Amino acid sequence: MAFPAIRHVASSSKTALGYIYLQCHVKPGANKQREGIISVSDAVIEICVSAQAREGEANKAVREVLSSVLKHPKSDVEVIRGLKSRDKTIAIGGIDVKGDEQKCISSIRAQLQSAADE
Template structure:
């Protein structure tokens, strides 16, 4: 299993996750870990139009990380497929563990 911990950095009070998002997928899913870029690959069903994919991404992460949606935000990359997501109240090791547990699950 890939080491998602390489994509998660600790911050004061939480974590930052480096991700690469692919919109217009058949379903929301953690697709894998890109070792070269150090990013978690995530597919979302929504289109990248008027923030739809970003909203779907945050809902999906809230669900799989089992944290309230108000504890998740886009730190950088709102208009890019490469993003940094800020997670409040979840340490990096636990964040990576939950991402790994959701890998491949829809």
């Protein structure tokens, strides 16, 4: 079963904060001018980074791009699956959905889409 590109995962603690998981396809070694969000579809978010795919450089660059676009601290953005793959699952922690999961996901999708359109 394929997961949607953006999904909410509730925290196991008693707080209202949870995680947003992003399914990403990363293109390392891109031209510096192309760095950023390329496209957002229902299944995947495409990201280009200028860093090379060695010693975690591309993963660090992905964290920086997403942190910048979503205006979220880098410490809350983590690659949780696909450390050595172009297909990655990124977890963004500390997300407060305020009781409306779909509105939160729509807001994040809009931010990512806006960055892709630039």
